Amino acid sequence: MAIAASDAANQPIGLALAEIRPSGQSAEVLSIFVQPTHRQQGVGAALLERLTAELSLRGCSSAHFIYTTGQPTTKALERLLQKGNWTLPQPRMLVCRSSTEIIANAPWMRRQTLPSVYEIFPWQDITTAECLAIQQTQASSPWIPRDLYPFQPEKNLEPLNSLGLRYQGQVVGWMITHRLAPDTIRYSYGFIRQDLQKMGRLISLIANAIQLQIDAENIPNGIWVVSCSRAPMLQFVRKHMAPYLTSIEETRGCFKSLINDASQPTTSVQIADRETLIIEKPTACVTYS
Numbered sequence: 001m002a003i004a005a006s007d008a009a010n011q012p013i014g015l016a017l018a019e020i021r022p023s024g025q026s027a028e029v030l031s032i033f034v035q036p037t038h039r040q041q042g043v044g045a046a047l048l049e050r051l052t053a054e055l056s057l058r059g060c061s062s063a064h065f066i067y068t069t070g071q072p073t074t075k076a077l078e079r080l081l082q083k084g085n086w087t088l089p090q091p092r093m094l095v096c097r098s099s100t101e102i103i104a105n106a107p108w109m110r111r112q113t114l115p116s117v118y119e120i121f122p123w124q125d126i127t128t129a130e131c132l133a134i135q136q137t138q139a140s141s142p143w144i145p146r147d148l149y150p151f152q153p154e155k156n157l158e159p160l161n162s163l164g165l166r167y168q169g170q171v172v173g174w175m176i177t178h179r180l181a182p183d184t185i186r187y188s189y190g191f192i193r194q195d196l197q198k199m200g201r202l203i204s205l206i207a208n209a210i211q212l213q214i215d216a217e218n219i220p221n222g223i224w225v226v227s228c229s230r231a232p233m234l235q236f237v238r239k240h241m242a243p244y245l246t247s248i249e250e251t252r253g254c255f256k257s258l259i260n261d262a263s264q265p266t267t268s269v270q271i272a273d274r275e276t277l278i279i280e281k282p283t284a285c286v287t288y289s
């Protein structure tokens with residue numbers, strides 16, 4: 001769904017996008033944008049208010065919003081959310097960026113070897129029996145956090161440096177990466193079985209994966225994503241990775257109950273006509289510059 005705002009001359013000045021989840025019960029706000037020349041005049045608040053009202057009219061009982069901090073207008077956005085009675089935004093992920101040239105200088109990049117009882121292998125070489133073993137043990141006695149489960153239905157898995165770790169013949173860890181763009185690999189999630197954690201195994205796995213990217217020579221950018229709930233990994237990023245990163249941003253998430261939220265907007269900003277400007281299933285975030 002897209003809600004557009006226009007000025008008195010009917011020129012577009014802002015846009016808010018949301019996607020209703022397949023259940024039809026909840027929606028995700030994908031983007032909100034107001035042209036710089038029209039900011040701080042209540043347009044953003046009006047867009048968000050109208051968007052949530054429309055979602056409520058369409059049967060959604062809640063809306064979720066995940067955004068990245070560190071932008072020049074983050075404070076304005078958070079003020080909007082506060083005014084709109086969204087829940088207090090909570091930290092979700094750290095999004096760290098660097099280049100192979102810079103990260104190659106990190107001292108921990110030299111600690112890539114593991115004791116011989118371990119075997120690092122390309123993730124694409126995992127056997128069917130090993131996949132089944134992970135699925136079955138996870139089903140009978142969960143040992144992998146849901147967000148680190150290795151068989152997530154995500155496209156663009158990077159075969160170059162998605163790695164698995166075997167210990168005494170069993171798969172006990174992985175570093176799964178994805179190609180976001182021809183020049184960028186995202187280090188999406190890494191995991192080591194609990195009894196083998198706190199021994200630097202994951203760092204070795206990450207260093208091996210980064211080395212493969214460095215060796216490839218034509219993929220200069222990396223993005224490392226770390227959940228804010230994983231304290232040890234956050235500590236590693238802040239202490240050992242930070243000097244070799246070009247940026248660290250945080251994603252935050254908040255939520256709004258839409259029950260009884262189908263009221264009409266109360267602001268005087270002209271919001272473009274619902275029939276002509278609500279677009280079903282937008283395929284991209286649209287911004288005006």
Ligand SMILES: CC(C)(COP(=O)(O)OP(=O)(O)OC[C@H]1O[C@@H](n2cnc3c(N)ncnc32)[C@H](O)[C@@H]1OP(=O)(O)O)[C@@H](O)C(=O)NCCC(=O)NCCS
Pocket residue numbers: 030031032033034035038039040041042043044045046067068071073074075076077079080083
């Ligand atoms: C975030 C954005 C949509 C806000 O639009 P807007 O039309 O300026 O919003 P409004 O005028 O309705 O409200 C802005 C509020 O933020 C406040 N604000 C602005 N800058 C602020 C700052 N630096 N610190 C604190 N509050 C600030 C304003 O005072 C106002 O609050 P008030 O009504 O209580 O005075 C707009 O800045 C934008 O398009 N940013 C770029 C895109 C973006 O970052 N989108 C979010 C992620 S998808």
